Amino acid sequence: MLTFVVFSLRRAWQGFWRNALMSLAATLTMVLMLLLLSGFFILQNVLLASLGFVEDKVEVVAYVQTTSTQEQVDELVGRLESMPEVASVEFISRDEALRRFQEAQAAQGRDDLTKYLESNPLYASVNVKLRRPSDLQAVSDALQPDNEPIVRNVLNIDALVDRVTTVTGFVRTAGVVMVAVVGLIVLFIIVNTIRLAVVARAEEIEIMRLVGASDAFIRWPFVFEGALVGLLGALITLGLLAAGSEPMSEAMVGFFNVLPLQLGSLARDTALIVLATGLGLGVLGSWVSVRTYLIR
Amino acid sequence: MTVAPPTEPTSAPASLFDRLTGRTPAPRSDQAVVVLHDVTMRYPNGKEALRDVDLVVPEGDFVFLVGPSGAGKSTLMKLLIRDELATHGIVVVDGDDLARIPRRMVPRVRRKIGTVFQDFKLLPRKTVWENVAFALEVTGTPGRRIRPAVDRVLALVGLTAQAAQYPTQLSGGEQQRTAIARALVHDPRIIIADEPTGNLDPVISWEIIQLLLRINELGVTILMATHDAEVVTALRKRVVALEDGRVIRDEAGAAYHRED
Numbered sequence: 001m002l003t004f005v006v007f008s009l010r011r012a013w014q015g016f017w018r019n020a021l022m023s024l025a026a027t028l029t030m031v032l033m034l035l036l037l038s039g040f041f042i043l044q045n046v047l048l049a050s051l052g053f054v055e056d057k058v059e060v061v062a063y064v065q066t067t068s069t070q071e072q073v074d075e076l077v078g079r080l081e082s083m084p085e086v087a088s089v090e091f092i093s094r095d096e097a098l099r100r101f102q103e104a105q106a107a108q109g110r111d112d113l114t115k116y117l118e119s120n121p122l123y124a125s126v127n128v129k130l131r132r133p134s135d136l137q138a139v140s141d142a143l144q145p146d147n148e149p150i151v152r153n154v155l156n157i158d159a160l161v162d163r164v165t166t167v168t169g170f171v172r173t174a175g176v177v178m179v180a181v182v183g184l185i186v187l188f189i190i191v192n193t194i195r196l197a198v199v200a201r202a203e204e205i206e207i208m209r210l211v212g213a214s215d216a217f218i219r220w221p222f223v224f225e226g227a228l229v230g231l232l233g234a235l236i237t238l239g240l241l242a243a244g245s246e247p248m249s250e251a252m253v254g255f256f257n258v259l260p261l262q263l264g265s266l267a268r269d270t271a272l273i274v275l276a277t278g279l280g281l282g283v284l285g286s287w288v289s290v291r292t293y294l295i296r
Numbered sequence: 297m298t299v300a301p302p303t304e305p306t307s308a309p310a311s312l313f314d315r316l317t318g319r320t321p322a323p324r325s326d327q328a329v330v331v332l333h334d335v336t337m338r339y340p341n342g343k344e345a346l347r348d349v350d351l352v353v354p355e356g357d358f359v360f361l362v363g364p365s366g367a368g369k370s371t372l373m374k375l376l377i378r379d380e381l382a383t384h385g386i387v388v389v390d391g392d393d394l395a396r397i398p399r400r401m402v403p404r405v406r407r408k409i410g411t412v413f414q415d416f417k418l419l420p421r422k423t424v425w426e427n428v429a430f431a432l433e434v435t436g437t438p439g440r441r442i443r444p445a446v447d448r449v450l451a452l453v454g455l456t457a458q459a460a461q462y463p464t465q466l467s468g469g470e471q472q473r474t475a476i477a478r479a480l481v482h483d484p485r486i487i488i489a490d491e492p493t494g495n496l497d498p499v500i501s502w503e504i505i506q507l508l509l510r511i512n513e514l515g516v517t518i519l520m521a522t523h524d525a526e527v528v529t530a531l532r533k534r535v536v537a538l539e540d541g542r543v544i545r546d547e548a549g550a551a552y553h554r555e556d
Binding site for chain 1: 377379399400403404405406407409411417419421430431433434435436437438439478482
């Protein structure tokens, strides 16, 4: 057993370097394909995160009658919080609303005109964040003045939300399909590249068969060699991705103003996918390619 | 008190190396190393390469397999190493019915057969020594047993001095002797040689034949396919002639062509 493992690993290593040009070509193909795959994966995640970012902006805003008491408002907030569709509820008093308006004006560099006002013209509001934007209608209905007497009116953003959910749904599906298609292409190209490397050594495999090598002795050196190509390709890919991550995230911050991603978990997922795909395809590719040469 | 009569020590079958070094005489048994019974081989494309072939090769025999190209000589050899399975009939090598042994036992059968080909099939990036050792390495032989075994077969074929050279630095005859050393290193029961002198000039061919004869004298059965009429006729060994997949002649002490 030990003889076998030592033999297979040594042969895999020799095989890799004796046919260095072929091995490097296979590794390079692996790197390019993994870059393509991880690129699509990251893009997909960025898309999803930005969609989530947009969807988080969807909230139901109900303006509250100036005559309502704090108890009535607390009651309303309590009822809303107990609804399953609701993620969070925030009550914004009239003073708070004015303060936010002033802040927003200042952030946009405009003069504060509110100081010319005699009294605060803004209404207090209940801002409801939703778990899913598609629940907008249900929550909005529940807040109508007919049901909730202290509500003055509900801000109507149905049409906008409809459009956003249609677009985000489409983009999500398209993203999954794209990653799947790219994954398939990567699979075929890598398996084929490794097949070429195996075919180049057909003579050696034939001699092994003739002198009575068992299937395991023929197969495993190639499987290990495939794993080596996969691992090397994955590590190079991760190195390139790490080098590129800084400018990429800067570009994203520039685009969205905030970074709409948990970079840590995305980096971990990407690393896992690249390593697993590289190793898996390396092993699978050589396993499949060498099968032709085994005992019939 | 009775003393048990001394029993004959039952020793393991003598290895080729013991026989080479004269420690044990070559075994003389009537056991057949190769038996083909009623063998038909039809390829998937419908071509019948062998038809109703019967052939028994006793241990220690030297058999020339002759016949025109496409007569079925190579197919017969492929059947013996179980590269192909007979469509019909029985192929037995050293007691193993090749159609019945499980797949994982096939390598063991192949180690009992040494193969030699016209094109040598040596690995160009390995030295003579490494080429021979390769046959042991890929069958899981521990490293400490490889060195002495390789050294001995190289001495037998007379290539000790060339051990560190690469095949491209060797003459054709030396390359073929390397291949024969590789075929011998597993201590096989039989050597099947598919036109081993096909690429060699007559003088070198004779050297290779002499080497095979010596190996045969040591007890290894030899089955050699050849077109070399001069060699076959001169040696007067058993000749099996194939034509269109059938055995048309099988006689001992014969010439290349029928002599009636």
